[in-house]
Amino acid sequence: QVQLVESGGGLVQAGGSLRLSCAASGRTFSSYVMGWFRQAPGTEREFVAAISRSGGSTYYANSVNGRFTISRDNAKNTVYLQMNSLKPEDTAVYYCAAGSTAWGSRLSRATEYGYWGQGTQVTVSS
Numbered sequence: 001q002v003q004l005v006e007s008g009g010g011l012v013q014a015g016g017s018l019r020l021s022c023a024a025s026g027r028t029f030s031s032y033v034m035g036w037f038r039q040a041p042g043t044e045r046e047f048v049a050a051i052s053r054s055g056g057s058t059y060y061a062n063s064v065n066g067r068f069t070i071s072r073d074n075a076k077n078t079v080y081l082q083m084n085s086l087k088p089e090d091t092a093v094y095y096c097a098a099g100s101t102a103w104g105s106r107l108s109r110a111t112e113y114g115y116w117g118q119g120t121q122v123t124v125s126s
Helices: none
Strands: 004-007 010-013 018-024 033-039 046-051 058-060 068-073 078-083 092-099 120-125
Touching (some): 018 033, 018 092, 018 120, 033 078
Antiparallel strands (some): 046 058, 068 078
16 A cells, blocks of 8 residues: 655746655555646546656656656655646646556556545646
């Protein structure tokens, strides 16, 4: 089992940057695929990015590709989401998630992730 705690959210102007962190408990962090999802009010949870167990492979939603970067430090049990060129439509609660899924076509599905953090609010003003 793993527990996840996100941090780093806040209020930023459009065009600005934020770096989210997600700290995981337990000694098996490197055995999980890690993902970031987001949810705006009145919408379904949306996939943002995923990273493989070793960190060697990443996958992004089209809406953030080229602006966001996911990374992980297995020695620190932490996954990061660097968000640049933020837009008002990026406003949402951001969640990190851990899954035992294989690296493949299902990475964007929330059901592939068994563990979730409590979320951190990101608000981008225009």
